[in-house]
Amino acid sequence: MDGVVDHLADERNKAQFDVEEMKIVWAGSRHVFELSDRIARLVASDPVFRKDNRATLSRKDLFKNTLRKAAHAWKRIIELRLSEEEASKLRFYVDEAAFTDLHWGMFVPAIKGQATEEQQQKWLPLAYKMQIIGCYAQTELGHGSNVQGLETTATFDPQTDEFDIHSPTLTSSKWWPGGLGKVSTHAVVYARLITDGQEHGVHGFIVQLRSLDDHLPLPGITIGDIGMKFGNGAYNTMDNGVTRNGKCVRSNVPRQLIYGTMVFVRQTIVSDASCALSRAVCIATRYSAVRRQFGSQNGGVETQVIDYKTQQNRLFPLLAAAYAFRFVGEWLKWLYTDVTQRLQANDFSTLPEAHACTAGLKSLTTTFTADAIEECRKLCGGHGYLCSSGLPELFAVYVPACTYEGDNVVLLLQVARFLMKTVSQLGSEKKPVGTTAYMGRVEHLMQCRCSVQKAEDWLNPNTILEAFEARTARMSVAVAQKLAQFANPEEGFLELSPNLVEASVAHCQLIVVSKFIEKLQQDIPGKGVKELLGMLCNIYALNILHKHLGDFLSTGSITPKQGSLANDQLRSLYSQVRPNAIALVDAFNYTDHYLGSVLGRYDGNVYPKLYEEAWKDPLNDSVVPDGYHEYIRPLLKNQLRNARL
Ligand SMILES: CCCCCCCC/C=C\CCC/C=C/C(=O)SCCNC(=O)CCNC(=O)[C@H](O)C(C)(C)COP(=O)(O)OP(=O)(O)OC[C@H]1O[C@@H](n2cnc3c(N)ncnc32)[C@H](O)[C@@H]1OP(=O)(O)O
Numbered sequence: 101m102d103g104v105v106d107h108l109a110d111e112r113n114k115a116q117f118d119v120e121e122m123k124i125v126w127a128g129s130r131h132v133f134e135l136s137d138r139i140a141r142l143v144a145s146d147p148v149f150r151k152d153n154r155a156t157l158s159r160k161d162l163f164k165n166t167l168r169k170a171a172h173a174w175k176r177i178i179e180l181r182l183s184e185e186e187a188s189k190l191r192f193y194v195d196e197a198a199f200t201d202l203h204w205g206m207f208v209p210a211i212k213g214q215a216t217e218e219q220q221q222k223w224l225p226l227a228y229k230m231q232i233i234g235c236y237a238q239t240e241l242g243h244g245s246n247v248q249g250l251e252t253t254a255t256f257d258p259q260t261d262e263f264d265i266h267s268p269t270l271t272s273s274k275w276w277p278g279g280l281g282k283v284s285t286h287a288v289v290y291a292r293l294i295t296d297g298q299e300h301g302v303h304g305f306i307v308q309l310r311s312l313d314d315h316l317p318l319p320g321i322t323i324g325d326i327g328m329k330f331g332n333g334a335y336n337t338m339d340n341g342v343t344r345n346g347k348c349v350r351s352n353v354p355r356q357l358i359y360g361t362m363v364f365v366r367q368t369i370v371s372d373a374s375c376a377l378s379r380a381v382c383i384a385t386r387y388s389a390v391r392r393q394f395g396s397q398n399g400g401v402e403t404q405v406i407d408y409k410t411q412q413n414r415l416f417p418l419l420a421a422a423y424a425f426r427f428v429g430e431w432l433k434w435l436y437t438d439v440t441q442r443l444q445a446n447d448f449s450t451l452p453e454a455h456a457c458t459a460g461l462k463s464l465t466t467t468f469t470a471d472a473i474e475e476c477r478k479l480c481g482g483h484g485y486l487c488s489s490g491l492p493e494l495f496a497v498y499v500p501a502c503t504y505e506g507d508n509v510v511l512l513l514q515v516a517r518f519l520m521k522t523v524s525q526l527g528s529e530k531k532p533v534g535t536t537a538y539m540g541r542v543e544h545l546m547q548c549r550c551s552v553q554k555a556e557d558w559l560n561p562n563t564i565l566e567a568f569e570a571r572t573a574r575m576s577v578a579v580a581q582k583l584a585q586f587a588n589p590e591e592g593f594l595e596l597s598p599n600l601v602e603a604s605v606a607h608c609q610l611i612v613v614s615k616f617i618e619k620l621q622q623d624i625p626g627k628g629v630k631e632l633l634g635m636l637c638n639i640y641a642l643n644i645l646h647k648h649l650g651d652f653l654s655t656g657s658i659t660p661k662q663g664s665l666a667n668d669q670l671r672s673l674y675s676q677v678r679p680n681a682i683a684l685v686d687a688f689n690y691t692d693h694y695l696g697s698v699l700g701r702y703d704g705n706v707y708p709k710l711y712e713e714a715w716k717d718p719l720n721d722s723v724v725p726d727g728y729h730e731y732i733r734p735l736l737k738n739q740l741r742n743a744r745l
């Protein structure tokens with residue numbers, strides 16, 4: 101900021117907490133903060149990583165530019181001898197969906213999690229050095245959610261000791277895998293295993309797709325890109341592939357681990373949700389402090405739009421959710437590490453809970469984040485619709501997260517199965533543990549009464565927790581009782597699926613709230629840091645309570661009066677957060693390069709930069725547009741009737 105006017109300086113001076121300490125809390129540790137800060141600056145200062153031209157490039161130029169960036173990133177990783185952690189941060193800050201996401205994010209983890217020792221020794225060194233590039237080829241044209249319905253077959257031929265991978269139908273073509281279309285040389289292909297004419301369900305197989313000499317597809321394999329996707333620049337930096345046929349090398353692992361890669365990636369998606377959400381919120385918050393509309397008295401300045409209560413009511417719950425998702429993401433990472441260690445010791449006991457938590461939280465956080473990015477666009481008024489705001493692209497890149505790695509509704513139905521199983525086991529030897537431990541107090545939760553009498557009573561974490569637990573337990577038990585009335589449980593499950601999904605959402609919201617409350621029980625240094633986090637935790641919880649009031653009232657978990665008091669408390673919390681809003685988004689420590697938004701600039705110098713940015717559009721290369729002589733002039737001169745268009 102040297103020599104630059106900080107238009108948000110007054111806002112920063114209002115902060116009532118130690119921003120530098122909050123940056124450490126957000127990053128997770130001082131080590132991660134320092135590393136992220138260093139790598140973010142490295143990326144921002146490298147001209148190859150510029151991204152302000154993405155919206156105007158053609159698909160081919162966009163894609164080639166992504167290849168250039170990926171190659172440059174790898175060169176820098178080697179030159180600077182970056183660690184795995186630093187390299188992954190570098191890819192994060194380059195901020196462009198690319199084949200490398202799938203190579204490092206799914207291909208390598210799939211081999212690590214599912215391949216035998218021998219296979220790992222063969223493939224991992226090649227993958228780590230990027231001497232092969234891999235992708236994750238599960239979804240087919242005809243089946244995505246229904247993994248058991250995949251049609252690709254892998255038939256073992258004992259004579260050649262090989263598997264014959266076959267796509268017997270058009271619908272069995274692998275369709276969607278990122279990186280597959282144009283870049284990947286190898287894939288983990290999911291196919292139905294057939295030996296001796298017998299089927300053994302879906303397994304993963306490492307398949308070489310392209311020659312390592314000339315990149316041509318190997319004989320019998322047809323590969324291409326599936327075409328343009330939603331949004332202009334956005335996700336079109338990625339090649340998503342279609343392929344048929346191939347040959348492969350043997351794999352043999354326990355059935356539960358075949359889904360392991362999805363558990364891993366869903367866990368990373370929850371952390372990514374807090375990144376995408378915080379980014380949108382940072383843009384909307386800074387711009388809301390810069391933007392002024394109405395309220396000028398005697399020729400004085402107008403009101404900053406962030407001071408309107410409606411703006412706060414829309415924006416601050418999103419800010420609170422960004423922090424909430426950060427902390428639940430941290431916890432989920434711990435849960436994943438724990439389950440992985442157990443699996444290595446052949447302990448599968450916590451896998452169902454890990455599956456339910458990763459599936460449910462992936463669904464909850466991505467649905468919320470996609471909606472929130474769009475809300476942030478609206479919070480920025482007309483300028484939010486400009487590509488230079490960064491929000492349209494962020495939305496277009498982010499929104500498929502609601503679908504990939506499991507459609508969000510399909511995933512909530514998995515949580516529902518887990519919840520219903522838990523309810524059905526209540527009263528048996530098997531006591532609910534972990535995130536369902538509260539079900540162990542179901543008798544109390546079914547009849548307890550919320551004690552809130554005045555608005556401030558809602559600031560008690562135990563009060564909030566019990567209201568959320570009572571709501572979820574009552575919704576789950578109610579739907580379980582309805583299910584029990586069906587002679588055929590699967591029929592009942594289909595019929596009641598909307599109720600089941602609602603119970604799952606309630607359960608996942610409870611997890612997020614409870615993990616935020618647990619975070620606040622830790623030792624958190626820094627003046628005012630814990631206080632501010634406490635306010636955000638309350639905003640997150642009370643906003644859900646307000647938005648889902650129907651659930652809380654219909655289950656009798658709270659009274660209408662208590663619901664109204666929660667809303668009063670929310671308004672008071674907004675006033676307390678307001679002076680800290682800019683500092684709370686500064687704590688994300690995003691560079692202007694990463695934010696990629698004129699509206700979200702750190703210095704708040706929005707208008708001159710918007711004006712400057714507009715002139716860079718290729719349409720403004722000439723004053724009189726191309727096409728004037730063919731189409732506008734004849735129109736104006738009434739010569740269209742004779743014109744050849
Ligand atoms: C990549 C980098 C990460 C960072 C992201 C940043 C952005 C980067 C850019 C792009 C990345 C995009 C990458 C996208 C990749 C993909 O989309 S890959 C394809 C993912 N596909 C899916 O997720 C499919 C969804 N479907 C399923 O998961 C399942 O098939 C199903 C919905 C669970 C259906 O199950 P079904 O009812 O058929 O049951 P079964 O399959 O028979 O299961 C039986 C039992 O197994 C339990 N189960 C199911 N899934 C899991 C699991 N994942 N882990 C553990 N256990 C599981 C299930 O509960 C049953 O248990 P039970 O018998 O005890 O009840």
Ligand SMILES: Cc1cc2nc3c(=O)[nH]c(=O)nc-3n(C[C@H](O)[C@H](O)[C@H](O)COP(=O)(O)OP(=O)(O)OC[C@H]3O[C@@H](n4cnc5c(N)ncnc54)[C@H](O)[C@@H]3O)c2cc1C
Nearest residue numbers: 236237238239243244245276277278500503504505506509
């Ligand atoms: C950008 C992007 C990247 C991707 N990358 C990869 C990749 O790298 N590798 C890969 O293998 N795949 C990839 N995919 C595919 C992705 O995993 C699937 O699209 C996803 O799992 C959803 O499956 P589907 O498309 O079959 O949806 P469908 O299952 O056809 O869903 C259609 C609708 O049906 C509903 N529905 C489906 N089943 C049920 C049910 N049982 N009960 C109630 N409702 C139901 C859904 O909620 C949805 O509304 C990617 C997809 C996208 C968009």
